[in-house]
Amino acid sequence: MTEKAVKGPASYFPSIEKAYGRPVGEWQELIRSSPLTKHMELVAWLKSAHGLGHGHANALVAATLAEGR
Incomplete structure (x- = not known):
């Protein structure tokens, strides 16, 4: 069990992509x-x-905002 x-x-990203049909990267660009x-x-x-x-959301x-810190 080496996977964390x-x-x-x-942790929400897979369900966001599934629910809304867009990659997380696209949402972050928006x-x-x-x-x-x-x-x-x-x-x-x-x-x-x-x-x-x-x-x-x-x-x-x-x-996204944490990336800038």
């Missing part, structure tokens, strides 16, 4: 290209404009 379980926001910068603004935008559920935003 994926934890944190990335987030990066958005004029919005605040976490909850981005979550609300993904939910309203793209139909994502709260947990999925939150995971995508958290992972």
Whole structure:
């Protein structure tokens, strides 16, 4: 058992891809290209404009914003 379980926001990625039919990379590019910068603004935008559920939107935003840290 050398494989580590994926934890944190990335643990949502397989279900996000399955549920919405787009790779996580595409969602992250949308987030990066958005004029919005605040976490909850981005979550609300993904939910309203793209139909994502709260947990999925939150995971995508958290992972994407963490890249810049």
